[in-house]
Amino acid sequence: MLAGMDLSLWPRVRKLFVDWEYRGLEERASSLGLELEKDPCPAGAEPASCQAKDYEENPRVSEAWVYLGMLRLSVKGLARAA
Numbered sequence: 001m002l003a004g005m006d007l008s009l010w011p012r013v014r015k016l017f018v019d020w021e022y023r024g025l026e027e028r029a030s031s032l033g034l035e036l037e038k039d040p041c042p043a044g045a046e047p048a049s050c051q052a053k054d055y056e057e058n059p060r061v062s063e064a065w066v067y068l069g070m071l072r073l074s075v076k077g078l079a080r081a082a
Contacts (some may be wrong), residue, residue: 007032 007013015035018025029036 005032007034 015037016029017037020037026036045075
C-alpha cells in the first residue's frame, strides 16, 4: 500500500485512517512522515467480529463513493476498449 507512494502528489496528507488489517505499516508510515490511525480490534479477535468504523456520518455519502469508484472503473474499461 505505501510502497512507492509519492507524497508530493498529496502535500497536505499527514494522517492515514486504516482498518485493523493494516497492522505492521507503522514503520513505513512513520518513515514517510505520516501518522497511522487504526480502527481498534481486540487482540485475538476474529476478523468477522471486528467492526470497521464508517467515518462518513451520512450513508448516502458512502453510497456515492461506491458509485464514484464503479464509475471510474467503468470509464477506465471503456477507454481501454476504444
